[in-house]
Amino acid sequence: MEPESWMFPITVMLGSLNHAEVQACSISSVPDELRNQNDKAFKPKVVSIGPIHCGSTRQLQLMEETKWHYMREFLDRNRNQGEGRVSRIEACGHQILQIDNAVRASYGGNTELEPKELAKLMIVDGCFVLEFLFKLASYMIELSDPSRSTGYSGDPIFEDKKKVLAVMNDITMLENQIPLVVLKSLYRKVFPHPDGTLIHNDHRVVQLVREAFGYPQKEGGGGAHILNLMHLSTVEHDQYQRKAAKKELTRCATRLRAVGIVIQAKKPNSKIELEDRFNFDIKFNHNKLEIPTLQIKETTEVKWRNLIAWEQSKISIRCKFTSYALFFRGLICCKHDIELLEEKKVIVNESGKSKEDLLKLFLTISKGAEHMDSSYGEICSELNMYRERKVATALQWLPIVIWHLCRHAFQIIVYYGINWYKILIRDHISTVWKLVGVLAATVLLILTIMQTIYSARSSN
Structure with missing residues (x-):
């Protein structure tokens, strides 16, 4: 050439x-x-x-x-x-x-x-x-x-x-x-x-x-x-509808349980450690949501992300892995959902990842994807609309949801608090003298506030 x-x-x-x-x-x-x-x-x-x-x-x-x-x-x-x-x-x-x-x-x-x-x-x-x-x-x-x-x-x-x-x-x-x-x-x-x-x-x-x-x-x-x-x-390459990627499931696992949905796991067939396969056969019937067990192995994240990248690079193939990732993105909003799904054996962590690492995986696995298919659209719609027909349903699910939201809010506060603390240590207290300076400034600020309050009371 x-x-x-x-x-x-x-x-x-x-x-x-x-x-x-x-x-x-x-x-x-x-x-x-x-x-x-x-x-x-x-x-x-x-x-x-x-x-x-x-x-x-x-x-x-x-x-x-x-x-x-x-x-x-x-x-x-x-x-x-x-x-x-x-x-x-x-x-x-x-x-x-x-x-x-x-x-x-x-x-x-x-x-x-x-x-x-x-x-x-x-x-x-x-x-x-x-x-x-x-x-x-x-x-x-x-x-x-x-x-x-x-x-x-x-x-x-x-x-x-x-x-x-x-x-x-x-x-x-x-x-x-x-x-x-x-x-x-x-x-x-x-x-x-x-x-x-x-x-x-x-x-x-x-x-x-x-x-x-x-x-x-x-x-x-x-x-x-x-x-x-x-x-x-x-992936079976049958007829499918390609559409813009979005999170279709608006209720996380905890909220699904709160409204009376029973989450069950379908155990995997493979028991060989190095085999790493996905089963997309998610079913919802009456009040039972059956999800095949997702085994998180050392190769799972790399394979999953690259298969999504492959789907996004072509216009002629079905985006099953992307839709599967978006379904789990809706199912999990915090690590307490992961704990629930691990308890139900829907997620089996064999990789040694922490709860925080697993949460990051599920929250980011579908980010950047532009296309998905209609694999779980109908199931997600049914799950979003489901209400158990009981008079006491509200009394049953309201405390669960409130407790879940409180724990989620606390998790967010802790997450940002730790990040702010790391930024403070890295950018402002990187040496002992900077630490002394920050402490002195803090003490001076507190004394100034106390003096202001005392002066205001004295003048009254």
């Missing part, structure tokens, strides 16, 4: 709009409106995938050697005795160069790397991701069977469960994706399809992703990248 060829990105984008294996601009930067709520949820900590965050921090640079080790392990899979590793690498490189335009289109045509440099990055990162998925799938099976011992001693990632969780978080971030067509191309060079099936009908990588992350297998295998596959594995 010549530097003066400023038209090249435009031709790349136009030529890839109807590509069977590519979604143009599917890997893009997260808008500031979403990023500002938790910037760390969108920046990889351990491993960078693709050009956006490549080598941006020292920690990411330290992972480059592990990438090459994983690449070698992947390229050695299914290798015949007479087949050399070098010839396999060359075949991968030739294949990735052929889809250079498709790769660039996935990143919005803004990648400035030369074709061979971009191909090198795709090969190393793609092989790493595929090898990690293979190992993760085996790791999940071993976790589901405690009698089996892990065989990952010496592995730089899988010998430490926290490292596994960190990598799982990183490869689910929107800005840290690699086009699925790259993963499919590399996979086919190592595992040729026996029937010669065309690449768009070869769903083995999709099956591998679903197996590794604990999603049920489905027919078909479209998608732009791993995050898109997670969305497709969870």
Whole structure:
């Protein structure tokens, strides 16, 4: 690509709009409106995938050697005795160069790397991701069977469960994706399809992703990248109404209980620690609100925020995760609602987050979102209008609501009081002499007020 060829990105984008294996601009930067709520949820900590965050921090640079080790392990899979590793690498490189335009289109045509440099990055990162998925799938099976011992001693990632969780978080971030067509191309060079099936009908990588992350297998295998596959594995893309994002539920959990609504939890099916899935099947019948248990794991917040960012970046997909977040935003107004939902097992905190951190998560998870769907509109309307048909209903719910409002107000006062205290210490009492000055000024102010009051009384 010549530097003066400023038209090249435009031709790349136009030529890839109807590509069977590519979604143009599917890997893009997260808008500031979403990023500002938790910037760390969108920046990889351990491993960078693709050009956006490549080598941006020292920690990411330290992972480059592990990438090459994983690449070698992947390229050695299914290798015949007479087949050399070098010839396999060359075949991968030739294949990735052929889809250079498709790769660039996935990143919005803004990648400035030369074709061979971009191909090198795709090969190393793609092989790493595929090898990690293979190992993760085996790791999940071993976790589901405690009698089996892990065989990952010496592995730089899988010998430490926290490292596994960190990598799982990183490869689910929107800005840290690699086009699925790259993963499919590399996979086919190592595992040729026996029937010669065309690449768009070869769903083995999709099956591998679903197996590794604990999603049920489905027919078909479209998608732009791993995050898109997670969305497709969870959300049914049927008819829906897209509308402006807003909080539809006006009653929090405490108020729902006060008017006679019974909140029940539907227990999750998965018991594997690393599996992190969402169940949107919320139902309201008569006076019973059934909500599937939301397990807050170490990977939940990052995955949830990035899936919302993915929904907000496209106009043709259903915003189920956004609507789900807005439902919980209405259900929770303070940490006392979290305590109630934890008591009912609607929320199970397995991440070690404090009540304050959980409250911040639920209050900010949907901030910055512009679109949602109509998933819970009818349920929210029924919950907002519900009244239990009893004469003594008001006597039952009024004390609960008043006590809830008082506790909420006290929580707000404490929150702002602590913040003001921190600002005071940071900006005005950062040294001992400043503390002495503030105390002296306070004493002088009190004495002045007392003198004024005394003088006023004396004059009377």
